[in-house]
Amino acid sequence: MIYQRVALIGLGLIASSMAHAMRAGGLAGEIVGYARSAETRAVARELFCDRVTETAAEAVAGADLVVLCVPVGAMEAIAAEIGPHLAPGATVTDVGSVKQAVIAAVAPHIPAGVHFIPGHPMAGTEYSGPRSGFATLFQNRWWLLTPLPDTDAAALERLTRLLAAMGANVDTMDPPHHDLVLAVVSHTPHLIAYTMVGVADDLRRVSNSEVIKYSATGFRDFTRIAASDPTMWRDVFLTNKDAVLDILGRFTEELFALQRAIRLGDGDHLHAYFTRTRAIRRGIIEAGQDTAAPDFGRAADAKRT
Ligand code: NAP
Numbered sequence: 001m002i003y004q005r006v007a008l009i010g011l012g013l014i015a016s017s018m019a020h021a022m023r024a025g026g027l028a029g030e031i032v033g034y035a036r037s038a039e040t041r042a043v044a045r046e047l048f049c050d051r052v053t054e055t056a057a058e059a060v061a062g063a064d065l066v067v068l069c070v071p072v073g074a075m076e077a078i079a080a081e082i083g084p085h086l087a088p089g090a091t092v093t094d095v096g097s098v099k100q101a102v103i104a105a106v107a108p109h110i111p112a113g114v115h116f117i118p119g120h121p122m123a124g125t126e127y128s129g130p131r132s133g134f135a136t137l138f139q140n141r142w143w144l145l146t147p148l149p150d151t152d153a154a155a156l157e158r159l160t161r162l163l164a165a166m167g168a169n170v171d172t173m174d175p176p177h178h179d180l181v182l183a184v185v186s187h188t189p190h191l192i193a194y195t196m197v198g199v200a201d202d203l204r205r206v207s208n209s210e211v212i213k214y215s216a217t218g219f220r221d222f223t224r225i226a227a228s229d230p231t232m233w234r235d236v237f238l239t240n241k242d243a244v245l246d247i248l249g250r251f252t253e254e255l256f257a258l259q260r261a262i263r264l265g266d267g268d269h270l271h272a273y274f275t276r277t278r279a280i281r282r283g284i285i286e287a288g289q290d291t292a293a294p295d296f297g298r299a300a301d302a303k304r305t
Contacts, residue, residue, distance in 0.1 A: 002162045004029040007063035009056050009078055010070035011035040011044040014095045014121060016133025018067065019048035021166040024135045034059035035130070043130040057085040065162070068094035068106070073235035076105035083109035091115045091155045097182065097232070099146045099175040101239035107148070115155035119145045120178065121168065122186075126227040139167035140288060146175040183243035187236055188251060191244065193225035194233075 006028040008015040015033065022028045033049035034056045035041050045052045053059040060066045060082045070078055075096060086092065092110055096102040099118050110116040123141035125132065143163045147156055160170045173181070200211045200219065211219060237244060261269040285292045 001029050002027050002158060002165065003063075003065040005063045006031050006065045006067065007059040008033045008049070009035075009059060009066065009068050009082070010074070011040050011049070011052075011130045012069065013124065013128050013132045013137075015067065015069035016044070016048055016130050017123075017135065017137035018069070018095075018133075018166065019044075020133055020135035021138060022162075023048065025165050027162055027165050028065075032059045032063060040130050047130065048133070056081050060085050060087075060090075062087055064090050065159070066090060066092045068092070068096070071232050071235045072096045072098050072102055072239050073231075075102050076109075079106040079109035083111060086111060086114045088113045089115075091117060091159055093117045093119045093145075093159060095119060095121055097186070097236050098240040099178045103146070103148070103175055115152045117145055117147055117151055117156055117159055118175065119143060119159075119163075120182075121163075123168075124228075126224050126229075128229040128232070136167065138163070141168055143168035143170050144178055145170060145172050146178050147172055179240050179243045180246070183240055183247045187240055187244050188247045190225055190228060190233060191237065191248065192251070193222040196222045197226040 006022065008019060008031065011033045012035075019031050019033070022031060030050045031048065032051045032053060033041070033044045034053050035044065041052045041054075056078055064087065066082065066086065068075055068078060075094060092106070092114060093116075094102055094106065096118075097120060099120060103118055106118075107116055121138055121141065121143045123137050123143075125137075145156070145159070145163075163170050196219070200206070201208070215223065258270070258273065260266075261273075284290050
């Protein structure tokens, strides 16, 4: 056991996966949960929490670890509510997809003597809610921590031990760099997927039934990403604005360059570009972050979950 009492605030995909993983590994003495709706609280009580409370303040009382698992835009109100009820010596972490905005929202509400260690598990699916979690979600996935200048080394080591015991590879990064990296590897790709699916939906010359019928040619992979939770992703773009706009600017320039190559029939440009991008895919497979199985590893992934 690494923590005596863990309080999970917000009980969706990430929190429920953490609870399943902590239970499977015997990592927490007691798992207490709070979510906004009575319906979610009832599911959590049935599936993965030892105790569920009616308020966030009650959930954190006496907890030695508090994990904020609500959408980024909800972090500030939750932090303000729980701040006065945090136990001295407790650690507070979060799982928000953006770090600078969460730190600005949460840190002012953390009292002296409580350790705030912001974090972000780089694992997820397009499903959300308390029924969508599973114990192996974090296996071999990166969990980035963005410690603050005064972060307590012992508290950081203990949290790292918990995350590693849930199967994650833990790394630390400074918050602005985290937000830029995520804009490249996650946020902008999501925006592009949302756009492509929106374009297909708007296009009247190709019917929706054709789009669905022939989707395995590439479109299907965009639709999986574009099915991600609207609240979570609205908050990501509102709070990681600068980094996303920076990367989108570069993306637009590259897109125009490719558009020009197509117009001019510049096959050499297109071939060289696609050869470079193919090498990135190989690197991801070699790093164990995806499988080389055909069909983008769907069969292999289904076995994993
Ligand atoms: P989720 O499945 O949609 O669950 C969100 C939970 O937060 C729900 O239990 C919801 O309660 C609760 N909640 C929402 N607004 C609230 C509020 N104002 N006050 C109190 N509770 C509130 O979300 P998730 O996918 O677990 O994401 C949670 C966090 O993890 C987000 O910050 C997200 O950025 C981050 N994250 C997500 C992924 C991913 O791929 N999904 C990956 C890494 C990090 P109700 O059910 O009662 O509405």
